[in-house]
Amino acid sequence: MTIMENPLVGTDLGLTGLSGVPHADGPQKAKDYTSDQEVRWCPGCGDYVILATVRGFLADLGLRRENLMFVSGIGCSSRFPYYLEAYGIHSIHGRAPAIATGLAVTRPDLSVWVVTGDGDALSIGGNHLIHALRRNVNMTILLFNNRIYGLTKGQYSPTSEPGKVTKSTPMGSVDHPFNTLSVALGAEATFAARALDSDRAGLTEVLRAAAEHRGTSFVEILQDCPIFNDGSFDMLRKENAESHLIRLHHGEPIRFGADGEFAVVRQGFGMRVVCADTVAESEIVVHDAYAEDPEYAYALSRLSEQDLSHVVTGIFRSVSRPTYDDGVRAQLETAAERKPVREDSLQHLLTGRETWTVS
Structure with missing residues (x-):
């Protein structure tokens, strides 16, 4: 197979998600990643806990703030970039993964993060989300799931449970909701995880693994909306x-x-879930987050029920696969080697064969 036939030649599967991203010169603290902007979420919102956890985690990670990029869409969660002392873009509804893809391809020295919500990512942004996962772009996607539209004042969302009574469904929702982890794994996400906002230790563990994973890391964070979906x-x-x-x-x-x-x-x-004393120890599933076959992780994702009788948290899947951005850069390098840039390249472009004379 020639290089032209394989766009992934030149990619290095030994890299981590943070390879090439500069670290700060000395120890960092959470306040170093805290901007001067007033945090404006409703009292009791789970976003506060997530923000505090991310600030502390970034301090432990120790990356240079100018090499951090947080891209958000539209929604309550999308205020996130304002509250971090790092670079950020408050972008377009549902399009954050597309913008983050451009950054990941052109700036391998950045740690790129997407902050989105269940409405932003799974409704208008569903197409962009699944293609970012499919392409395996080197970015980390944090999806805040409160199962409601908060910013637009309480309509049901793609993750709201059946029968949900809201302003847009006064007789109860007749929609069947997304299982977010099933969606991600169906798109063959190379890293998929779930955490609870109030579980700081569990969330930090997942965030660290997601940041270090090379490829698209998908993390669903369950959080409360005390105004429109309290409790x-x-x-x-x-x-x-x-x-x-x-x-x-x-x-x-x-x-x-x-x-x-x-x-x-x-x-x-x-x-399925059973009472442990009714089965042999050998029958109990031993978790394998590194299983190449996505069917195993997908089966785990189906254990989570809308009535919350069982909710699985932690890292479902973490496997290696060539990334989209590494592949694109490899192609550009190959093209440049095959056809070096001419000194008169601009003039050649203007007067070359791809021009026409109109009389």
Whole structure:
């Protein structure tokens, strides 16, 4: 196969998501990544917790602030770039992944992040989202999911549960919602994870892995909208929450519950939850985040139910595949080597064969 036939020649699968991104000269603190802008979200919004976690995580990551780029679309979550002392773009509704793709291709020295919401990413932006995942562009996508349109005052969203009563569905939504992780894995995301806003340790763990992954990292963050969808994830925060949260850890059997009394086993092509004492230890699924076949992670994503009886968090999948931006840069380098730029290139362009004389 020649170089022209394979656009991915020249890509290095040994790179990480942060390869080529400069680090700060010394230790950093969360305040170093805090802008002078007043944070303006509704009191009690889960975005505050996520912002605080990201600031602390960026300090631990220690990247130069001028080499961080946060791109957002439209929605409450899309205010995020204003509140970080880094570069950012508050862009167009649903189009943040497209803008981030351009940045990732042309600036390999940047750590590129997309901040979006369930409406912004999965409704008007659904097309851009799945193609960014399919192409495996080196960026990290944070999707804040509160299962409602908050900025436009409480309409149902693509992740709202069936029967949801809102201003736009006064008799209850008849839509079937997206399972966000299933969407990402269906688009063959090379990194897919979920975290809960109030689980700072779990969110930080996922963010670090996402940043270091080379390719498109997709992270869904479940968060509350106290104004239009208050308490939507309370079942995952209050008493008996451990009976509903399934936390994934690579290489460990998937058990959950206060005393590990529940477990996940295979059932046909999928998986199901059982009481751990009713099955042999060998039947309990051992989590493999590095499984090349996306069907395994997809089956895990189907365990999450709209009624929150079971919600899986952690890293579902993390695999290596050539990235779109590495491939594009490799092609440009190859083209430049084959046809060096002429000193009179502009004049040649103007007077070459691709011109016409109109009389």
